[in-house]
Amino acid sequence: MDTAAPLPPASTVPADSTPVGTPLFSRIRLAAPSDVPHVHKLIHQMAVFENLSHVCSTTESDLSANLFTSPPFQSFTIFILEVSPKPFPENSPHNSNLNYIPVVRILNSDHPVDDPDREIFKSEDENVVVAGFALFFPNFPAYMGRPGLYVEAIFVRKCYRRKGFGKMLLSAVAKQAVKMNYCEVFWVVLNWNVNAIRFYGDMGAQMLPEWRICRLAGDALQLHQNDN
């Protein structure tokens, strides 16, 4: 999984108590087609974090053409992480999405987050800003015989890291897998990303050190179009 969202969660307070300090309301919801511009920017920020900008060619029209073509969870699916200094509006259209009830939490920060990209990542709901995302799709581990969820990417924007949002996103995917009676959540991580690896271990993940990734792409893939 591409990720830049490791490290321990910040202190949290239950939704029904009054937070002290500066509250930061957070929400995970299913992405909608109108989120494509934000998802596109998040993917490119993630590529910068992973030193992989040179291989990142995703465009907004790529995303519009290939996402949202089937019901959520049955194919490529995106969770959007949003934050707000105020409670999320009760009449948000996202609350009526029958496929997924948004997860809402209140974090208690010592001080307000200084978000330099606030305007760029402004969400549809007032005061709400997009802070991260998770992209995942069903896989099918042959030895389990039941589907799982393959997490392609989890990313939290820099100013929102170290607050438990990475854990919140991965937990939301894991919880969805359990809900669907899926057998696993699977992802890959760069071996130098020690913070992420520690974070995944704390989440209960098992590392499988014997496996290596192979990929056939570009010209090497095109060469196979005439194979018999």
Place this chain on the structure above:
Amino acid sequence: MDTAAPLPPASTVPADSTPVGTPLFSRIRLAAPSDVPHVHKLIHQMAVFENLSHVCSTTESDLSANLFTSPPFQSFTIFILEVSPKPFPENSPHNSNLNYIPVVRILNSDHPVDDPDREIFKSEDENVVVAGFALFFPNFPAYMGRPGLYVEAIFVRKCYRRKGFGKMLLSAVAKQAVKMNYCEVFWVVLNWNVNAIRFYGDMGAQMLPEWRICRLAGDALQLHQNDN
């Protein structure tokens, strides 16, 4: 990818010439629900090859419940590799599957294959035996913005190895990816399987040595069902 199908292809002859020696007709076609018993046995043989029998719990009813629930290539998809000492029947129902035109090749073996599991792997068409399979599904590399194909498993039964069938299966997946304008074919391999790694390199695959696999499953996954 789980695999036991490496090593160089045997000599082949074009379909329109008369093979010398012992011809072995081979075909790759889409799996049908009636293939589930064979796929089930192939998965368990693959687990033995990979020293992973202890983690293989797949049942026939798992496969029946989770495969064939959407059109081929849109979700979990299986290619079946079959062999026959005689040409495949022209009236085979598999030839009329509109989703995929079977790939047929004739290999020229020095001597007939001694298949101890011939009866167990007998196919619907006369004289035809199931020799292997590939299991794959769409993935979505965030940095490419277009889908690819994730190959979960490629397996060729022991007596049919070293004849180019592994290459034939992987080529069929790659060709399908090109046909659908997909950006990559992606899989994982055990780092001790040097034959497979060499074979994939010969196919044009790139190894990505920096990535490691993570997995959340079993009790560690179930623990997340109550996450907020």
